[in-house]
Amino acid sequence: MQVKVFVTPRKGILDPQGRAVENxxxxxxxxxxxxxxxxxxxVLDVVAGSTAETREQVKRMCEQxxxxxxxxxxxFEVDGQ
Amino acid sequence: MKWGVVRFPGSLDDLDSLHALRDVMGExxxxxxxxxxxxxxxxxxxxxxxxxxxxxxxxxxIARFSPIMRSIAKFAADGGLVIGTCNGFQxxxxxxxxxxxxxxxxxxxxxxxxxxxxxxxAATPFTCAMRQGDxxxxxxxxxxxxxxxxEAELSQMEERGQVLxxxxxxxxxxxxxxxxxxxxxxxxxxxxxxxxxxxxxPHPEHAVEPTLGGTDGLAIFRxxxxxxG
Numbered sequence: 584m585q586v587k588v589f590v591t592p593r594k595g596i597l598d599p600q601g602r603a604v605e606n607x608x609x610x611x612x613x614x615x616x617x618x619x620x621x622x623x624x625x626v627l628d629v630v631a632g633s634t635a636e637t638r639e640q641v642k643r644m645c646e647q648x649x650x651x652x653x654x655x656x657x658x659f660e661v662d663g664q
Numbered sequence: 665m666k667w668g669v670v671r672f673p674g675s676l677d678d679l680d681s682l683h684a685l686r687d688v689m690g691e692x693x694x695x696x697x698x699x700x701x702x703x704x705x706x707x708x709x710x711x712x713x714x715x716x717x718x719x720x721x722x723x724x725x726i727a728r729f730s731p732i733m734r735s736i737a738k739f740a741a742d743g744g745l746v747i748g749t750c751n752g753f754q755x756x757x758x759x760x761x762x763x764x765x766x767x768x769x770x771x772x773x774x775x776x777x778x779x780x781x782x783x784x785x786a787a788t789p790f791t792c793a794m795r796q797g798d799x800x801x802x803x804x805x806x807x808x809x810x811x812x813x814x815e816a817e818l819s820q821m822e823e824r825g826q827v828l829x830x831x832x833x834x835x836x837x838x839x840x841x842x843x844x845x846x847x848x849x850x851x852x853x854x855x856x857x858x859x860x861x862x863x864x865x866p867h868p869e870h871a872v873e874p875t876l877g878g879t880d881g882l883a884i885f886r887x888x889x890x891x892x893g
Contacts, residue, residue: 596812597846599772623721648729651722651758653765654812 584629584637588659590650591622625649629661637661665892667693668706670736670752672727676714677749677869684869685710689885698730707892708745709736711752713805713867723766723808724754733759745789745888746861750806753853753863762856762863763821764813769806770846776805777844778877781852781866782832785825788855789891790862793883799836800829800880802866804844809865811847811854818849829853829864 592598598620605619631637641659650657667685671678678695685693694704698716703709717726727733733755740746740761748756756762769775783791783798794800813821821827829852833842843850845865853864868881 597767597770597810599768599770599810599846603772648721648725651725651765653814654767 584631584634584662586627586629586637586641586659586661588625588627588641588645588649588657589622590625590645590655590657591620593654593656596654622655634661634664665691665707665889666705667691668696668703668709669693670696670698670709670711670732672698672714672716672730672755674715674717674719675712675751677712677867678714681710681712681749681869684872684881685885688872689882689889691885691889696732698727698732701731701735703732703735703739703744708747708888709739711736711746711748711755712869713750713752716751716755719751719808722758723751724756724758727751727755728759737761740856740861743858743860745892747790747884747888748863749867749869750804750809750865753865754808756861756863761861762854763817763826764811764851764854766808766865767810767812768808769810769844774805774807775809775844776803778803779844779852779866780832780834780836780842781829782836784827784830785855787825788828788859788862789888790855790884791828791887793887793890797836798883799832799834800866800883801871801878802868802880803870803877804866806845806865809845809847811849811851811865813848821854822849824857826855826857826859827851827853828855828862829866
């Protein structure tokens with residue numbers, strides 16, 4: 584099963600990259616842009632018996648390695664869902 | 665006393681740390697390979713600066729899974745002394761041996777400067793040869809040194825005295841300008857709740873001889889030696 588993991592800075596955590604890009608977008612003329620966040624997009628394949636099993640495993644992968652819960656939130660899709 | 669300096673793939677300051685401990689301090693220090701599980705009888709383990717595993721994913725996130733880290737976690741749980749400088753600090757945070765995490769500097773740029781840090785708690789194995797309020801001039805060189813922890817945890821850490829070093833100006837006062845990386849509470853170094861694990865972004869090992877521009881880093885190593893006795 585193909586898994587797409589999205590890791591983003593937690594709300595309230597300073598994201599200097601997002602802020603720098605937001606300022607650059609504004610200076611390009613996109614004055615209507617706000618809340619730019621820069622995160623990570625991780626793709627992986629998992630062999631498992633069921634989607635539920637994959638979801639449970641990916642959640643643990645995120646909590647233990649792919650994201651640092653102190654500063655990052657994560658979400659993921661399994662086979663596009 | 666006996667020291668172990670861990671070498672991860674991508675460690676940079678391992679040899680400088682050995683030089684500081686062996687050649688300058690006259691200590692019995694040896695390198696520990698990250699795949700080893702033995703700490704070689706070390707009384708203090710030092711995790712040096714560098715870019716372990718290329719800083720992939722997050723600084724220190726991969727090094728945390730090196731076999732030696734299991735031994736270090738057990739050593740620390742038994743009260744053993746562990747100090748991490750720069751990338752070593754990042755690894756200790758990712759390994760949850762220290763609270764918080766280090767993120768990208770406020771200005772996004774790599775910072776290579778000599779900074780002043782104030783000793784906030786001198787009643788620890790890492791600071792006992794100093795006095796509270798002492799100022800140390802130490803170099804920093806990092807891109808990810810902005811210390812972050814949840815506010816509630818920070819205030820508990822402050823109450824317990826876990827903040828050992830804070831960035832200040834040359835008069836010892838806190839200011840935004842003196843906090844180059846933008847660390848929360850201007851934190852430069854923190855200890856765990858049992859005060860046997862310490863991480864700091866500045867590099868004491870680069871401030872051990874006058875030719876390096878200063879010797880203030882010796883106070884930290886001397887504290888550790890004095891605490892072991």
